[in-house]
Amino acid sequence: MKRENKYNRILDIFYRAFKGEEFTAKQLSLKYNMSTKSIKRDISFIRNFLAENREQVGNAELVYNRRKKAYSLVFDHFLLSKELMSIVKVLIGTRAFSKNELEEIIRKLKGMTSYEDRGKMNDLISNEMYHYKQVVHHSKSVIDNIWQLVHIIENKHEMTISYFKQNGEEVERRIRPLSIVFSEYYFYLIAYDIHHDDVPHHYRVDRIVDMVEHRKSFNASFDEGELKSKIQYMYPGVSRHIKFSFCGDSVQAILDKIPTACIVEKKGKSYIIEADVYGKGVNMFLLSQGSWVKVLEPQEYVEEMREEIKKMMAQYE
CATH class of the missing domain: 3.30.70 (Alpha-Beta Plaits)
Known part of the structure; x- marks a missing residue:
């Protein structure tokens, strides 16, 4: 039982570090009601594990900051807080997601930053999020639509979509999906009509309210990079x-x-x-x-x- 408690404690310490928390041996000793000597052994266990599995864990290291007298987890290939902040600013600027979707994405991204930087990020984006206005969507979830379309595109299967046109009319289209691109607030599905495969059509992903994947496959390619340029x-x-x-x-x-x-x-x-x-x-x-x-x-x-x-x-x- 003691061994089980020990490993649960080690995993808990590692998870705290992974979430970006900084902690001292003294703080952990008080939390777990253990001696600082035992806590330091736990920390040494984590540091040794990371060192022995450096390639698998992306050069992660539990480092000691002498100025703060605290430990924190550092990743070579992890997104830095300044990079995450830039990504969040771009996401807010697109206005492409519902407020609920965007808040959930930002919540997960903030979980990848340190506790201190998380507070800074909250302060920097709070006003923007308060005034955030999404573009009008017809679909329940743009993110769900995108992910479903990605799989159908990968399978190269024909599909039928229920789609709202600009005038509000709902129509059905059987298409051959090629790619998804983003431009000026919206995600677009690029697809060929099954009766006209010479010119690609553009469908706003947020206006697709239903889709059905068919078994019939097709063979076509499309250069979305050239289109975007x-x-x-x-x-x-x-x-x-x-x-x-x-x-x-x-x-x-x-x-x-x-x-x-x-x-x-x-x-x-x-x-x-x-x-x-x-x-x-x-x-x-x-x-x-x-x-x-x-x-x-x-x-x-x-x-x-x-x-x-x-x-x-x-x-x-």
């Missing part, structure tokens, strides 16, 4: 090479927004930029730059933008 706001359309001038304050913002964009010439305060793009989303982005942007090529794209600007002007007449 060319598309804006996930609006479909045609692929084309465009040229435009930009005379705004930050040309870098343009290059960041359109990954394929490159500066080919500089004329005074204007930059001549070329890019390979896909879809109509780039129209929305370029128009949002107002008079800073002028489309130069190809001519049919110039006419397309001119017609759109005429429609915009008519709204104010």
